[in-house]
Amino acid sequence: MTESRAMPKAERLYESCDYYDAESLLTDAERHVLGRLRAFLDERARPVLAEYWERGEFPPDLGPALIDLDLMEPAELTVDGPARGIYHAFRTFELARTDASLATYYTAQAGLFRTAVSVGASDEQKAEWMPRIIDFSLRGVFCLTEPEHGSDIAGGLATTARRDGDEWVLDGTKRWIGGASEADVLAVFARDVDDGNVKSFLVDRHAPGVTLEKIGGKTALRMMQNFDIGLDGVRVSEAERLHAVESFRAVAAMLRAMRSDVAWIATGIQAGAFEAARRYVAGRQQFGKPLASFQLVQEKLARMLGNVTSSLSMVVRLTEQQAAGVYRDQDSSLAKMQCCRAMRETVALAREVAGGNGITLAADVGRFHADAEAVYSYEGTHEINSLIVGRSITGTGAFV
Incomplete structure (x- = not known):
């Protein structure tokens, strides 16, 4: 009989939600760092999440x-x-x-902005900027989406860039830019009025002509601060242009890399919702028995675990492919589409087994249920990602 690779029970971080032990792919040192993060989240973050989610801060x-x-x-x-x-x-x-806003907040720097520079910058620019991105001494955000252009951004991007000597002049508006108020620079994508191609610039957040307006009234990711950004005659030097971005192809390369992060976020949300639901039904009594003892509740828990397990298996394999240098649009799109579809069902089931209490923040499933809707749509909607996969399957693009 082959000896099991499973870690001793006391050492597992994800035992309750990782039945196939994907965690075993981590080294002891990696697990130690994640354990340090776990302790921080449990001690510092969890106690304040409900309060700040409700406040929208x-x-x-x-x-x-x-x-x-x-x-x-x-x-x-x-x-x-x-x-x-x-x-x-x-x-x-x-x-x-732990929380979708926390993941979105951190990946704004570690995923979106870092990828924009790693893909779009010249070697000289990377040498200057990447160390500062890693230690957060240079903070930035990814500014692609516009008020009138989201899914059709490849052809519809309306923000313009006009060359004026050794500078560029940017005009336009960006929307849904998370964390912009804390950024040092904005990685703005704009269309060159001369050649019609998309280019990218690191814009000083405090530059003349830059305005930020917080988006209010959100029903998801309430802790994450999103902004509309106005650009009115904003001047940027040629040195601050990402020199490897000469068309939307570079942006597409960024997106195919970043979508794997969103698939992992969707999988993490499922794990958090499942664990919260499991805790709730173990402690809640109805008809004189724990909710966890009812057949229909166990069936829902089993479906949730199935979704988490299949999603985790998919994103682990995607990460392994990317580590080997295989980056394909259809791979990241399939993972984003499928994990988010499973996420929607998982958080709905978690809310369902908690009954009326499931819509309260106290039961700890309500945040996941609401926040999942934002993750379902950002970094490519279900429809756009399905069309990317469909194009791969059939060899025929079905975009309008």
Whole structure:
């Protein structure tokens, strides 16, 4: 009989939601860093999440404390080079199983902005900027979506860039930019009025002509602060243009890399919702018995676990492919589409087994249920990702 690779029970981080032990792919050092993150989230984040979610504010002390944990490229993991992709993926998973806003907040820097520079910058620019991105001394956000252009951004991007000597002049508006108020620079994508191609620029958030307006009235990701950004005659030097971005192809390369992060967030949300539901039904009595003892409740828990397990298996394999240098649009789109579809069912079942209490923040499933709707739509809607996969299947594009 083959000896099991499963870790001893006391050492497992994800035993309750990781039945096939994907965690075994992590090294002891990686697990140690994730355990350090787990302790921080349990001690510092969980006690304040409900309060700040209801207030629609991000806890002011959590951001700096999260940065101080040295999670981007932890020193203990980078003796022989950058941290492995599977570590970065489980870091996102750990954040999301606690709260979707926390995961979105951190990946705005560690995923979106870092990818924009790693894909779009020249070697000289990377040498200057990447160390500062990793230690958060240069903070940035990814500014692609516009008020009138989301799914059709490839052809519809309306923000313009006009060359004027050694500078560029930007005009336009961006929307849904998370964390913009805390950024040093905005990675703005604009269409060159001369050649019609998309280019990207690192814009000083405080530059003349830049305005930020917080988006209010949200019913999901309430802690995450999203903004409309106005650009009115904003001047940017040629040195601040991402020199490897000469068309939308570079943006597409960024998106295919970043969608894997969103698939991991969707999987983490499922794990968090499942664990919250499991805790609730174990402690709730009805008809003189724990809810966990009812057949229909157990069936729903089993479906939730099935969704978590299948999603985790998919994103682990996607991460392994990307670690081997295989980046395909259809792979990241399939994972984003499928994991988010499973996420929607999982959080609905979690809310369902908690009954009326499921819509309260106290039961700890309500946040996951509401926040899942935002994750379902960002980084490519279900429909757009399904068409990317469909094009791969049939060889025929069905975009309008």
